Amino acid sequence: MSDIDQQAPPRDQWGTKLGFILAAMGSAIGLGNIWRYPYVVYENGGGAFLIPYFIALATAGLPILLLEYSIGHRYRHGAPASFHLISQRWEWLGWWMAAISFVIATYYVVILGWCLSYIWYSFGEDWGEDTATFFIAEYLGTSEGADPAGFWDIGSPQWKVLFAVLIAWAIVYYLMQRGVSRGIEMASRILMPTLIVLLIIIVIRALTLEGAADGLNVLFTPDFSALGDFAVWSAAYGQVFFSLSVAFSIMIAYSSYLPRRTDLSNSGLIVGLSNAGFEFMAAIGVFAALGFLAITLDTEVTEVAGGGGVGLAFIVFPQIISSLPAFQPVFGVIFFASLLFAGITSMVSILECVVAAIREKFDLGRVAAVNWICGVAFVISILYVTKGGLFYLDTVDHFVNAYGLVVAGLAEVLLIAWIARTLDEQRDHLNDISYIKMGPWWTVSMKFITPVLLTLVVINSLVDEFGENYSGYPTSGLLFIGAGGVLLTLLASLTLSLNSRVPHQFDLTKG
Amino acid sequence: MDASAVIMLLIGAVFLWGGNAVVVANYVRVSRSRRKD
Secondary structure, three states: OOOOHHHHOOOOOOOOHHHHHHHHHHHHHHHHHHHHHHHHHHHOOOHHHHHHHHHHHHHHHHHHHHHHHHHHHHOOOOOOHHHHHOOHHHHHHHHHHHHHHHHHHHHHHHHHHHHHHHHHHHOOOOOOHHHHHHHHHHOOOOHHHOOOHHHHOOOOOOOHHHHHHHHHHHHHHHHHHHHHHHHHHHHHHHHHHHHHHHHHHHHHHHHHHOHHHHHHHHHHOHHHHHOHHHHHHHHHHHHHHHHHHOOOOOHHHHOOOOOOOOOOOOHHHHHHHHHHHHHHHHHHHHHHHHHEEEEEEEHHEEEEEEOOOOHHHHHHHHHHHHOOOHHHHHHHHHHHHHHHHHHHHHHHOOOOOHHHHHHHOOOHHHHHHHHHHHHHHHHHHHHHHHHHHHHHHHHHHHHHHHHHHHHHHHHHHHHHHHHHHHHHHHHHHHHHHOOOOOHHHHHHHHHHHHHHHHHHHHHHHHHHHHHHHHHHHOOHHHHHHHHHHHHHHHHHHHHHHHHOOOOOOOOOOOO | OOHHHHHHHHHHHHHHHHHHHHHHHHHHHHHHHHHHO
């Protein structure tokens, strides 16, 4: 061990390589795999969407994922300190990624709370016949049936939702304060295999229901003319980008906890392809179930499909569960437990990249950092359990994803490929320790394809943004809660990068 | 199911699940050979 290594504080490490892979899979596989991906496929050419999706996976998703593995493993720090080591002036970018992750954590945990409530409701099918009214009006207490006119009607917290969110926070806090190996890894080793088994059960049940083939026809019948539409390609790159948890700085923190001698690229490919395989399987289960619901209601699959997201999970699926011929509570618990498990493993990863950044900046112990971060995030999360909480959650989610994550990811790629010009060093680092070597395609993807496509994704989002107000929300709400939230993360990151100091240095010549 | 939908389903399954199986098999093979070393 070099003198430089001896000066560095002891760093958390994964207990096993498998533990790291499961934790990274747990981070990538989240709620979006279950409720976003099926609809992206359905709305963008059906089976034909797989072509741009595979290309996006190969030219952007997997390359960026491996780049983040390389950065974290090479510099052995969270994102801010790693970017500081690449170029001191760019430390703010690491902080911005961490700040965006923090904001996402404040509302992600609220959805975990909803899942907990719905596991409980599954036993008695408490949502009744009108699942939309139950979820929006009775459970969330959202003003005037989710009419955007009630955007600013904040109201008081919904106590039953707050109670569920408190339990979700308690679970997340327990795992976070136990640390990387005894908390995150332990949870991932239990929850990820369980999640996969639960998904297989759901898919098998859905495929054996009447009408399943109709649902799959709607999902997979290809519309090849859609491939000429740029929006479809933009959707493919956007989906791959959001789904793999890149630009959150999670993978930088996670790979920094790996031992020096480890295979990076094969692990990255396992994580990337598992994530893609999982969401493909989820899409089959979701649309087979929608086919069944359409037959039950004597209507078309396109009529019951809705728009995915929260509505699919908490409005459409309760309807499907209640329509099942037998064991409705069992399948209700299985479905919402799947969402919960997928969400918990993602939530701890989102918090971990913030914890790593704060600990390194302020020399804090893990428990102190976790106390501060969870404490502040809990207070902010109360905003999302008010009457207008659903609007705020939706708005913040839209803005941090469309403009925070994508722009941060674009800046990350530009920094490495064009500004600091360390792309070859990152590739050499990956290739030195990995069995699967990155060839010219990786460099071409990082230098040209990914920056161009991400720029077009941002432009596409901006064009949509200025076309009409997102979800019909008032402009004041979108500016204050959405754009204001993103600007606040940027301001916080610039402030945190002031008074920047050189982190504990490591001998980068070592593998 | 329509033939075109079945074909796209199979393409997705082969690429995503098959690709995943290949990288997992590679991981197992490398782990075993490292253990032997």
